[in-house]
Amino acid sequence: MIKLLVVDDSPLMRRLLGDLFAAEGDFQVAFARNGAEALAALHADPPDVITLDVQMPEMDGLACLDRIMLERPTPVVMASSLTLQGAAEALSALELGAVDVIAKPSGAVSLRMDEFGPPLVEKVRAAAGARLSTARRLGERMRARAARTGLAQTRTAPAPTPRLRGLRAGAGEAGLVIIGCSTGGPPALDAVLSALPAHLPWPVVIAQHMPGSFTGPLARRLDQLSALSVVEVTEPTVLQAGWAYLARGDADLILSLRRDGLTALNAPADPDHRWHPSVERLMESALSVLPARRIVGVLMTGMGNDGAPAMTRLRAQGGQTIAQSEATSVVWGMPGELVRAGGAGRVEDLDRIGEAVMQAVAA
Structure with missing residues (x-):
């Protein structure tokens, strides 16, 4: 009981x-x-x-x-x-x-x-x-x-780093980092995004299971903690390097390759997917517009298996995948399913995921 x-x-x-x-x-x-x-x-x-x-x-x-x-x-x-x-x-x-x-x-x-x-x-x-x-x-x-109580000491601000205007996903070898998380995700996102530099050459797209009224404030909070610019996607948005994009709650986020570049679009929550914003649907859309070798998938703490099947396919097609370790996950559901399916290229403790992302992008 x-x-x-x-x-x-x-x-x-x-x-x-x-x-x-x-x-x-x-x-x-x-x-x-x-x-x-x-x-x-x-x-x-x-x-x-x-x-x-x-x-x-x-x-x-x-x-x-x-x-x-x-x-x-x-x-x-x-x-x-x-x-x-x-x-x-x-x-x-x-x-x-x-x-x-x-x-x-x-x-x-x-x-x-x-x-x-x-x-x-x-x-x-x-x-x-x-x-x-x-x-x-x-x-x-x-x-x-x-x-x-209004007495907070703010974190020491990182030294100013020039932000890139961004690489369009259709040019050169630009690519994309996709992060999925659920239960325990916001503190995990704090740790990962704060470890990424402003000059990260690939944009980051995040699907965190959360109500729609919560994702805007979460994006603003993450923006204060990260050298990246972090925004909630509220309208069609062309992705740029040096930025992280948080999917809006109670909906799904999909990617489309348009003339202006790789674009993030809100879509009504798909009833075929259990959790929203759906990591699985986001990753499926990324695989439809980018070669797998230009995608890094990160699956972190959360219940269920959202994102694990698509990230397993990503690895099979030559992409790079990172799963959060069981020891540092609040709930080892999503990353655990990725590991059990053989889809995790690396399994990392939370405090090493940011470094692992940079290594994967550099590779």
């Missing part, structure tokens, strides 16, 4: 979530009405996993999460609203150590449980078996805490 602690100040939400997980048959569910009750339950009967509402009186979800990660680190899935503030709170939760976040539906929640419930169960199951990041050092968490 999976011991789950549901923390929410709403009696209706506690009842709905209790019924949802009880119906699964393998969850033992306990409840807390606020952060103080959650911390008491954490020590009295430690759960395997916690769902934690962000907005609660007295002690909000972020403050409670901070205490959980200090006192008894436990996998946490945060529930956040689909607002600009909710997106900022979600990213703060991931910085503080939450395994995943889910967007709470607006309006009458009871009428939308068929939509909200299944992905929540999936995320909670994945989180219950998650490996809490050993890289979540106290200094990183203190910066995240300080940022919420």
Whole structure:
């Protein structure tokens, strides 16, 4: 049985979530009405996993999460609203150590449980078996805490590096780096993008499973941490060297070779693909417009197998692939499937993936 602690100040939400997980048959569910009750339950009967509402009186979800990660680190899935503030709170939760976040539906929640419930169960199951990041050092968490109170010390800015105007994918030997990730992905993207130089000669395209209201703030955050320029793709965009492009949430991103160069386009989420933005669909589109030898595929932490089949084909056709190691993945689902399929050219710890990308591009 999976011991789950549901923390929410709403009696209706506690009842709905209790019924949802009880119906699964393998969850033992306990409840807390606020952060103080959650911390008491954490020590009295430690759960395997916690769902934690962000907005609660007295002690909000972020403050409670901070205490959980200090006192008894436990996998946490945060529930956040689909607002600009909710997106900022979600990213703060991931910085503080939450395994995943889910967007709470607006309006009458009871009428939308068929939509909200299944992905929540999936995320909670994945989180219950998650490996809490050993890289979540106290200094990183203190910066995240300080940022919420307006006292953050910004990271030391890298020395200014001239950014390339970019190489069109149709010219010379220009190519493309594709990164796919899901559960545990935002902190992993922090680590990889911050290790890449502004003069990286190939553009980077990223598919991170995340709601649409969260990907814009995530792109802006990554832009602050990386020497690359990082943007969310909101309209047809010609790819340039020195830039990283984040797929918009709740949709898919595909690539097309146009007269102006290799172009990223938003597309409605394809129901044939389970997760969105789909890594698989992105990689399939890249293989349709570029030779495999001009593509580097990186598959990082996340549940499921999104991207593993297409990246296995990429390697078989002469492309280069990198899988994040099990030891440094929060959930070794996507990269693990790539390794098991024989599609991983290299398996690297998170702190070496940036270097591996540069070596692959140089090769």
